[in-house]
Amino acid sequence: MLVLCVLILACGGVSAEALLRVLAWPGYADPDVVKAFEQRYKARVEVTFVDSDEGLWSRMNAKEGPRFDVLAANTAEMQRYYAAGLLKPLDATSLPNLARQLPRFRQRQRIPGLEQLGVLYAVPFTYSTMGIIYDKRQFASPPDSMNVLWDPRFRHKVLDFNGGQHNFSFSALASGIEHPFRLSNDERARLTRRLIDLRRNVLTFYNLPEEATELFVRHKVAVMFGNYGTQQLNSLRRAGADVGYALPKEGVLAWLDCWAMTRFAADPMLAQQWINYMLEPSVSSLLPKRQGLANTLVESEDLQDKAKVLWLQPVEDAGRREALWQRIMAGDRPGSF
Numbered sequence: 001m002l003v004l005c006v007l008i009l010a011c012g013g014v015s016a017e018a019l020l021r022v023l024a025w026p027g028y029a030d031p032d033v034v035k036a037f038e039q040r041y042k043a044r045v046e047v048t049f050v051d052s053d054e055g056l057w058s059r060m061n062a063k064e065g066p067r068f069d070v071l072a073a074n075t076a077e078m079q080r081y082y083a084a085g086l087l088k089p090l091d092a093t094s095l096p097n098l099a100r101q102l103p104r105f106r107q108r109q110r111i112p113g114l115e116q117l118g119v120l121y122a123v124p125f126t127y128s129t130m131g132i133i134y135d136k137r138q139f140a141s142p143p144d145s146m147n148v149l150w151d152p153r154f155r156h157k158v159l160d161f162n163g164g165q166h167n168f169s170f171s172a173l174a175s176g177i178e179h180p181f182r183l184s185n186d187e188r189a190r191l192t193r194r195l196i197d198l199r200r201n202v203l204t205f206y207n208l209p210e211e212a213t214e215l216f217v218r219h220k221v222a223v224m225f226g227n228y229g230t231q232q233l234n235s236l237r238r239a240g241a242d243v244g245y246a247l248p249k250e251g252v253l254a255w256l257d258c259w260a261m262t263r264f265a266a267d268p269m270l271a272q273q274w275i276n277y278m279l280e281p282s283v284s285s286l287l288p289k290r291q292g293l294a295n296t297l298v299e300s301e302d303l304q305d306k307a308k309v310l311w312l313q314p315v316e317d318a319g320r321r322e323a324l325w326q327r328i329m330a331g332d333r334p335g336s337f
Helices: 002-010 031-041 053-061 075-083 096-100 146-150 164-174 185-201 209-218 230-238 268-278 286-291 318-330
Strands: 018-024 043-049 070-074 122-129 132-135 158-161 202-206 223-225 243-246 252-262 309-311
Touching: 018 053, 018 268, 031 043, 031 268, 053 070, 053 075, 053 164, 070 075, 070 268, 075 252, 096 268, 122 230, 122 268, 132 146, 132 230, 146 164, 146 185, 146 223, 158 164, 158 185, 158 209, 164 185, 164 223, 164 252, 164 318, 185 202, 185 318, 202 209, 209 230, 230 243, 252 268
Parallel strands: 018 043, 018 070, 158 202, 158 223, 252 309
Antiparallel strands: 070 252, 122 252, 132 223, 132 243
């Protein structure tokens, strides 16, 4: 009998537990959410969190390590992943919760990055503007421009996000450049000098919302670029900070994060069950409750302001921006660029 059992196991007579590997941002796949999915679909889920778009890109392109089945990224990045052949088409009939989304998110042809040649590749999940977070005690009135980050009055009382793509884009808006995602060589050189000046004004740079909250409170920071938007605002208020949120008059960047299935997905059905599960009201409702983020099922005040909102788009040369940013962070002198 023992020999028979060993033979059955060796031949696959006992099926292995399905495994789903998820690549996402903090707050998108909390332990209780993952556990409920595992119990429902009799699967095991491994979640890997990232702290930047470039970190996500590196994970997806790593020659060694796990291959991921599903990932969360903004619409600009989704276009990048599609162009690199890293995504697998989605079957809308396997995603019945799409019908629960607000009309603006069901009009997928109008949102670049969701469809390619009429085929669905990404599903909207959450979004936020990327505004100015400020300490109300240090401002008589809310700041109305991202140029406040360069204000010498707040030298070493400024926090900025550690990322080249978004820093070049918001600096372009603050400098009056009309197309922040399509910079010319001259514009990029001009903004490099501005970002060197910003580096000198900044206390330090953060990667994750929790890190920014800790730094903001501990160092009595006056103002910061809110890369994670209302998620950071929520985190700071939970920590007891008296902070406000402002949208710059020059225009505000905004991101729309989506779920997609990668070309490495070993079990496409399970991968799409995860994406559909993320759109269930009981799961999506956790975004505003826990993270202060909007979801795609219920209207949010975040987009009802009269400010000019610019959804993230692919930039002219992501690699070039990031290379310049690393040199800026390293302290290279202006004349060396």
